[in-house]
Amino acid sequence: MKQDAGTGPENGLGQGAVRNSAIVYGLSIAALVAAVLLRWLLDPFMGNTLPLVTLFAAVAIAVWLGGYRPALLVVVLGYLACAYLFIEPRGSLGLELVHNLIGLIAYLVTCSIIIGFGEVMRIAQLRAEMRREMLRVTLASIGDAVIATDIDGRITSMNAVAESLTGWSQADAAGQPLGTVFHIVNEKTRQTVENPAERALQEGVIVGLANHTVLIRRDGAERAIDDSASPIRDAQGHVIGSVLTFRDISERRRLEKQNAERLAASRFLAAIVESSDDAIISKNLDGVIQTWNAAAERLFGYTAEQAIGQHVSLIIPPDRMDEEDQIISRIRAGERVDHFETVRMRSDGQPIHISLTISPIKDEAGRVVGASKIARDITERNQAEEKLRQRDLQLENVTENTSAMLTHCSRDLRYIFVNRAYVELVRRPREEVQGRPIMEIMGREGFEAIRPHVTRVLGGEVVDYESVVPFEGVGSRFLHARYVPDRNPDGEVVGWFASIADITERKQAEARIYDLMTALKAADKRKDEFLATLAHELRGPLAPLHSALEILRHASDDPDLLENSRATMERQLGHLERLIDDLLDVSRITRDKIDLRKDYVELASVIHQSVEASRPLAESAHHDMSVTLPPEPIYLHADPVRLGQVFSNILNNACKYTEPEGRISLTAERQGSDAMIRIQDSGIGIPPGKLGSIFEMFAQTDRGFERSQGGLGIGLWLVKRLVEMHGGSVEAWSEGLDRGSEFIVRLPVLIETPVTPLLKPAVEPSSITPRRFLIVDDNKDAAMSLARLLKINDHETRIAYDGFEAVEAAQEFNPEVILLDIGLPRLNGYDACRRIREQPWGKNMLIVALTGWGQEEDRRKSQEAGFDYHLVKPVDYQTLLGLLAEKLPTEANDR
Secondary structure (H helix, E strand, C coil): CCCCCCCCHHHCCCHHHHHHHHHHHHHHHHHHHHHHHHHHHHHHHHCCCCCCCCHHHHHHHHHHHHCHHHHHHHHHHHHHHHHHHHCCCCCCCCCCCHHHHHHHHHHHHHHHHHHHHHHHHHHHHHHHHHHHHHHHHHHHHCCCEEEEEECCCEEEEECHHHHHHHCCCHHHHCCCEHHHHCEEEECCCCCECCCHHHHHHHHCCCEECCCCEEEECCCCCEEEEEEEEEEEECCCCCEEEEEEEEEECHHHHHHHHHHHHHHHHHHHHHHHHHHCCCEEEEEECCCEEEEECHHHHHHHCCCHHHHCCCEHHHHCCHHHHHHHHHHHHHHHCCCCEEEEEEEEECCCCCEEEEEEEEEEEECCCCCEEEEEEEEEECHHHHHHHHHHHHHHHHHHHHHHHCCCEEEEEECCCEEEEECHHHHHHHCCCHHHHCCCEHHHHHCHHHHHHHHHHHHHHHCCCCEEEEEEEEECCCEEEEEEEEEEEEECCCCCEEEEEEEEEECHHHHHHHHHHHHHHHHHHHHHHHHHHHHHHHHHHHHHHHHHHHHHHHHHHHCCCCHHHHHHHHHHHHHHHHHHHHHHHHHHHHHHHHCCCCCCCCEEEEHHHHHHHHHHHHHHHHHHCCCEEEEECCCCCCEEEECHHHHHHHHHHHHHHHHHCCCCCCEEEEEEEEECCEEEEEEEECCCCCCHHHHHHCCCCCCCCCCCCCCCCCCCCCHHHHHHHHHHHCCCEEEEECCCCCCCEEEEEEEECCCCCCCCCCCCCCCCHHHCCCCEEEEECCCHHHHHHHHHHHHHCCCEEEEECCHHHHHHHHHHHCCCEEEECCCCCCCCHHHHHHHHHHCHHHCCCEEEEEECCCCHHHHHHHHHHCCCEEEECCCCHHHHHHHHHHHCCCHHHHC
């Protein structure tokens, strides 16, 4: 069954068409209603005149909207409505009246004319719209961009492609000058290019666009374009506008550029291949050489004419042909062979070490048709690599055997590398250190100690520092470290290298050296003070000695004055001897060369001798000296002379540092296994700051203190050392200035009482048998005074003043005793003694070294030279008499 023409899809109509017809008829009826309503509103003014006048407008609207059909409907309905409302007799159609019938005919004719003209105009408009739509669809469907302008060059229309290429929409571009929307420049010069549409408008000709033109889009993007412009003419041939057609040729330009680049690359590649230092050879899959560059000629010795067309076995040694088969198999599979190191053969038969890189050559279909081979001579590289291997071995050897600790750490605070010295420091195997976090190996405390330096090196600084760094399980070490940043090729710090030296021992040595230097400076200061004091103390006795000599010279007739002078000289000489003895004792004790001649002694006897030795000094100051001893004897195993020296020094100090008429007491008692000797005085006391150093070498109380009595400052040092050598101890106490001092000496007591304590009696000069003495000394006063002293006791003497005289005098005089100085002019004492001992007459003589040299080395030399005994100046006469009594027979024995 055939569908209705108004609704069937075959005619292109559907629900949309039905809706459009309804709208047209509705609008037509609305126009009719409006026309009737307007006539009704005008009726009071018009009356019966022109009752149908407003309908003509409604008819015209209806025909314009929908054609003649809705117009006819409006004609019929409009007449019925107006005839009924506005034509007499109103309220009816009145067609029976002749004038109404004539009016109807005139109305219909007029409406027919309106409908006729309206239909013609409507059809013409529809055709024009169809042409415009067809043009629009055509422009929209073509691939080129099209822009139309008016005679002034302003845009009237543009298709979608033009919108896309320019970035302008049709709405925004309409009415804009063409140059604003279509902005074009030269690709190379970037200068604005003349718009072709403007020429088309001006000259009325078709204009093509110059090459290398770029369109600048609205958003600034660029497109390479190709276009043309043509004028638009009206029916009379006048130019009324222009049409611009252009297309995006960016892809075509890219392909052109790509092809040009490929061509250039091909030419460049050919130049590279020909100029390459590497041999570049191509061959087919059968191994036949296709190309052979200049480097191949130099490397293998064959020219291109000799090699091309030959099998590649031309340069392969027979024992390596299997390599070629393997390479071809891999090439056929499409694989690439990289850095294949092998040996090939030159035209002269010499082998060449080369590195091969072989790539498959493919045709357009992707099939492997051959191989390209790059050969590089690696003979020198192999030699260089061997040198590098040797250097690396040496470097590794140095790294592993250097005392410096070397580490390489990453930015994430892990060890990358550590050398042997570092693993020895942290006491862990290398495999437990490398790759582990630094904090885990060092411990948190150690890592926190180096963290500021790590932060600096990771910031790009070179860091050099010394610091104490604790290591977990190891302890603190004093390190000198240098950190250097490790940078990647982009310059970023990715870690650091560290060179570390353990300077703990050096720092400890420096501290010891510093302490030693401090001590040396203090000792040097004390030495200067000591030398000044020594000079003062030595000059002190010289003045009274000088005065006493003058008295002896001028007052020979006054026995009392002479005796007083003699006593003064004895006291002052004794003081000088004590000074020198103290100095010698310091030298012996500091070198551990002093010998204690221990015997069984009773403490009371030693104290009595010391008190008596100090009593003259106490009496001269009117001191009250008291001694309290225990009722039972206390026996010691000690050197009585050295022990007496201890007590005498303390008592002498008490006398010197106590104001006249002071009190000095010595108390001895036994406390368990020790004897305690307490010596107290009412003197100037000891400042609190000096108690800790009173027993040090050269220590003295404040020299500026007006009651200080001088001294060398070594007495108490000798006291302490001598007491300690006896196994005892000494300490000092004082409540401060003007509060006196107290010295307490403790000595071990001898548990078993000896049968006969030994104290040797003094030797009387008269008990020595007169002998012949040869005195040899370059100091004439010393020699003469000793000779006179011996003559007083009836000894025969002779004097010599140098070594040669001593040998001659010994032969002529034949002495029983030779007192021989060491430091003699012409021939020293050692050599003089040797010459005397070499003679038969000199073998039994008693030869005694009488010298100022008293060191152990001096004693050894004198013994080797043949001396029987070694005495140090000034010689105590009692000591000399004791030696003679021991070494020579007595007068009774002679008889």
